[in-house]
Amino acid sequence: MPSVSDPAVKVENLEVSFRTTADRPSIRGLGSSLPGRRGKVNGTVVEALRGISFDVQRGSVYGVIGRNGAGKSTMFRAVAGILSPTGGQVTTSGRVTPLLTVGLGFNRELSGYENILLGGLALGLKTDEVKNHHEEIVQFSELGPAIMHPMRTYSSGMFSRLAFSVATHLDPEIVLIDEALSAGDAAFKKKSQSKILDMCSSDTTVMIVSHGLEVVKNLADRALWLDKGLVKMEGTTEDVIGNYLEHLAVEANATSMEDM
């Protein structure tokens, strides 16, 4: 049985790799995928994650930083169960609510109001559970009368505001936020940051990927720095961000030296 001290998310030696057959599938690729010809594949294997391990404590905010292509989003998808690991394992204690860049699986023909139920069911809730929070979600999204319009008429900001509201109001246990905090205007941003802190005080665990170090600095207790599919550093947010910035400065210097 899990106890309070058990981590909410435990990642052990996680590997995710996939094969790309020179950008697009071809007739030759078709032949190589036939049984009996395994191992002779002439494509490149992309190792997005090369054995990473870390724990996230229940009720904490965990920041994930790193440059583009470091494997942050892939790691999130593996923790969310959207992608299967090709090595190692991920253990999650509690329902995982992913709130990724692309938004929830909303049906664009339907109104935002109707999509709340669809989004909630997609996250694994029951109809009653979603209906109990329906009005709260509508309120928080601040969409006003637009909530009754079909979602294809929404701007991307409105889209992510609704997605954020759905994901955070359905008693989430583990929330994965990938850049979604950049949704909406300054006021909504501030409101969503407060919401995250609120959730944490009721023992929700939050993992945040962000390029905006400010967000991570404000919210996260601990942070993970991913670099080319490996853990470069794990520790308190202050330490990790400090080192990360130093590293970026060194790299920037090196490139500017080359330019000279």
Add this chain to the structure above:
Amino acid sequence: MLIETTEGAQAEPRPARKPRVMAARRSGMPPLREYMSEVVDRRQFIWHMARTNLKGKHFDSVLGQLWLILDPILLAAVYYMLRSVVRPMGSDPAARTALITHLIWAVSFFYFTRGVALGGAKSVLGNKRLVLNASFPRLILPLTALVTAVIEFIPTLGIYLLFHAFMGQPITMNLVFLLPILILQVTFNFGFGLLLAPAMVNYRDINGFITYFLRVWLYASPVLYTVAEIPAGLETYLRWNPLYPLYASLEQVFGGSPPSVDYLLAALAWAVTSLVIGMIVFMRKEGGLAIRL
């Protein structure tokens, strides 16, 4: 910390959940029992998605739900004209009536099950956003397509049966065999859709071929013609068509007799084979689908 909390924090402890472990599996298959119980657990999701699909489908059309009945009638009319040109029927009105009713039920059954296969095959690719953003057994997507197709078919079947009686075709107790035959046919096509769904994600070209393939399959099945019309030399080959025993037994049932056991057994064998292969392929591939989308 710069941010203040807006609401009173209530730290209510949650009941402990069983931890979920996701690990690489040698077989590439998720554990079947857990997987299936999760699918059953998500039945409200399946139901709601099917309903919203239907709602969106005829939303912009003037005739709306009427298309459910219009579609098979128009299709049958087109094929009736085609049939009359290819193979003139003579002037016997009874034969003509029999052909018209045959065409209507056979064409609507074919298009219904074609929808099951096609809907299943396209379900993953068509729900890209959902697959990329939420974690659930992917089997839910083809199942939703199946539920959608079944809901659409029920009124069609009801209307056909009225028409069948109106045209003076035999109404007997044997019509109850429609249900098991339909289940076998749906199972076969569902399995076929499952087999195609991951392939469609990896090789989008399949999307281009599939409609032609299904059209050839229509011509190779006793849909536009009756079993009795098949030339003896050709029958030996057509028997290997998985749809052959299904349409042959349907023809017996609509004609007022019970279906032959041979046909039912053959259809059962095809249905089970298709479902098992489809499920294995689909479940093995589903973990990697998000990468290809």
